[in-house]
Amino acid sequence: xxxxxxxxxxxxxxxxxxxxxxxxxxxxxxxxxxxxxxxxxxxxxxxxxxxxxxxxxxxxxxxxxxxxxxxxxxxxxxxxxxxxxxxxxxxxxxxxxxxxxxxxxxxxxxxxxxxxxxxxxxxxxxxxxxxxxxxxxxxxxxxxxxxxxxxxxxxxxxxxxxxxxxxxxxxxxxxxxxxxxxxxxxxxxxxxxxxxxxxxxxxxxxxxxx
Amino acid sequence: xxxxxxxxxxxxxxxxxxxxxxxxxxxxxxxxxxxxxxxxxxxxxxxxxxxxxxxxxxxxxxxxxxxxxxxxxxxxxxxxxxxxxxxxxxxxxxxxxxxxxxxxxxxxxxxxxxxxxxxxxxxxxxxxxxxxxxxxxxxxxxxxxxxxxxxxxxxxxxxxxxxxxxxxxxxxxxxxxxxxxxxxxxxxxxxxxxxxxxxxxxxxxxxxxxxxxxxxxxxxxxxxxxxxxxxxxxxxxxxxxxxxxxxxxxxxxxxxxxxxxxxxxxxxxxxxxxxxxxxxxxxxxxxxxxxxxxxxxxxxxxxxxxxxxxxxxxxxxxxxxxxxxxxxxxxxxxxxxxxxxxxxxxxxxxxxxxxxxxxxxxxxxxxxxxxxxxxxxxxxxxxxxxxxxxxxxxxxxxxxxxxxxxxxxxxxxxxxxxxxxxxxxxxxxxxxxxxxxxxxxxxxxxxxxx
Numbered sequence: 001x002x003x004x005x006x007x008x009x010x011x012x013x014x015x016x017x018x019x020x021x022x023x024x025x026x027x028x029x030x031x032x033x034x035x036x037x038x039x040x041x042x043x044x045x046x047x048x049x050x051x052x053x054x055x056x057x058x059x060x061x062x063x064x065x066x067x068x069x070x071x072x073x074x075x076x077x078x079x080x081x082x083x084x085x086x087x088x089x090x091x092x093x094x095x096x097x098x099x100x101x102x103x104x105x106x107x108x109x110x111x112x113x114x115x116x117x118x119x120x121x122x123x124x125x126x127x128x129x130x131x132x133x134x135x136x137x138x139x140x141x142x143x144x145x146x147x148x149x150x151x152x153x154x155x156x157x158x159x160x161x162x163x164x165x166x167x168x169x170x171x172x173x174x175x176x177x178x179x180x181x182x183x184x185x186x187x188x189x190x191x192x193x194x195x196x197x198x199x200x201x202x203x204x205x206x207x208x209x210x
Numbered sequence: 211x212x213x214x215x216x217x218x219x220x221x222x223x224x225x226x227x228x229x230x231x232x233x234x235x236x237x238x239x240x241x242x243x244x245x246x247x248x249x250x251x252x253x254x255x256x257x258x259x260x261x262x263x264x265x266x267x268x269x270x271x272x273x274x275x276x277x278x279x280x281x282x283x284x285x286x287x288x289x290x291x292x293x294x295x296x297x298x299x300x301x302x303x304x305x306x307x308x309x310x311x312x313x314x315x316x317x318x319x320x321x322x323x324x325x326x327x328x329x330x331x332x333x334x335x336x337x338x339x340x341x342x343x344x345x346x347x348x349x350x351x352x353x354x355x356x357x358x359x360x361x362x363x364x365x366x367x368x369x370x371x372x373x374x375x376x377x378x379x380x381x382x383x384x385x386x387x388x389x390x391x392x393x394x395x396x397x398x399x400x401x402x403x404x405x406x407x408x409x410x411x412x413x414x415x416x417x418x419x420x421x422x423x424x425x426x427x428x429x430x431x432x433x434x435x436x437x438x439x440x441x442x443x444x445x446x447x448x449x450x451x452x453x454x455x456x457x458x459x460x461x462x463x464x465x466x467x468x469x470x471x472x473x474x475x476x477x478x479x480x481x482x483x484x485x486x487x488x489x490x491x492x493x494x495x496x497x498x499x500x501x502x503x504x505x506x507x508x509x510x511x512x513x514x515x516x517x518x519x520x521x522x523x524x525x526x527x528x529x530x531x532x533x534x535x536x537x538x539x540x541x542x543x544x545x546x547x548x549x550x551x552x553x554x555x556x557x558x559x560x561x562x563x564x565x566x567x568x569x570x571x572x573x574x575x576x577x578x579x580x581x582x583x584x585x586x587x588x589x590x591x592x593x594x595x596x597x598x599x600x601x602x603x604x605x606x607x608x609x610x611x612x613x614x615x616x617x618x619x620x621x622x623x624x625x626x627x628x629x630x631x632x633x634x635x636x637x638x639x640x641x642x643x644x645x646x647x648x649x650x651x652x653x654x655x656x657x658x659x660x
Binding site (some may be wrong): 012054055056061096097099100147148151152178180182183 | 338343344345347348349351353354471472475476478479480522523524525528557601602603604606607608636638639640641
């Protein structure tokens, strides 16, 4: 019986999802169709997270299942999948801070909501943000940080954008465990997001896709 | 005649541990000599104030106040966190200045910055620390990883010490990598076959690892003397250290530094029964650790930093299935031995408050960070003393007046009827000293129970 990959992945049924993928590959189905189903399933996962139906472990697990699916499908791919993207976002955890869980969740949610995310990783120097903004032309930048020292790193990163003449070309959002409106003012960012969904809403608003 | 420990009720054990905290000893086991009668009075008043707040039987003379920093004392004294980890003289002076500058009722001791050179010698991998992976001016930070693999639960459950020594140590300490050739301790049974258990000690790389360990031990001893000396001096001056040791919730113990956040999250789906079995085993280990610290240090308060049970880290269902049962088991195990568990609800725990209020009254002390403090008071606060909630951004970016207003409001909202201690909500590095001062001064000025 043919089971639906979209619901299997969206419901986090790992074994079932992988079995369906194998069956479909054995039946010589176009691998791009499989990936498209997986992408639609991840959109549902993102929606469920936004509705507080899913929590962080569900996102992480969905990401793991997706990785396993992609590994199975990749060798059969003849051409790269093309998906239409809403816009570019440069993202990273600021200098001196190596926390990645919060950042990864926002990156995940931006990705499943159709944004092309340039994830610079953790402990990212201000200059690296500046270089990436120039290179990608991204209109939105996300700065993540968990420590109180990140307040200063965020401010320095925003200042570096100013010095490079980029400040009026980008919108900057910040987020992390101890981030509030007071911190937003201090750093000179445009907005702060209290969770991943707030980050997605900001990106949509700024890129005009909301 | 004094009752034997085994014959005491948990109430009597708690009282006995509080009495030990009230009557500190010197290293020879004699009553500690205070610097002055005033210092002794100040010390006993502080401990009694904290005790009354915790036990919820009678009102303290006023709302107690703690200031519990991370590396703030270093910045406050103009040294770097690296200095604090490598120069014990500077550590001593900076952490002493912190106590004298702010004069809170309770402090955390000076052992948070660990012995830097020991970590160098052992080539510790699980964390980056000032000047080693992060800048000298910054705090230590965790390097998450699967230091225990998904298929190693049985090894951890069946023989935890062997697993930790021979498998986990080689992964987290580069210098102890040769320990992977060591044999299980359980193999030593009789004269026959005994040699096989000890041949690894003849292997040169293992011998080198042990030499490094001896060198590391010497370094830790220097650090320990500095810490103990500091603590003795501060107690003699009248300041109360509120930490008798620490333990963890089993889910955090496994999730933080063994399996890692991602690892333990996957285990909830892929091998839930195995995870629960390990959490149960870990609960007994965590109880023993906490009780051991409390007895050795003659101090009832055992700190428990909590991480992965916060809102949104787990669903309610996952929290009730994986986090709470063994966490509660540890709390109850500690309470039974007279220990006062002191869990820190780091981040937000709004959705957990109703679940975790299932506790006996006056036996525990909870640090509240960003949870809704009014809700916390109406739930958990009915059975346990709460402390914390003054936010980090306020200390870093606000004004003394704003801090004062915040603390006054906090006292008005949640300190009525006792069971509350004013404190910062999260362990902080950067802050304006005048804002930290405002926490303590406002509480002393405004917090008297009339």
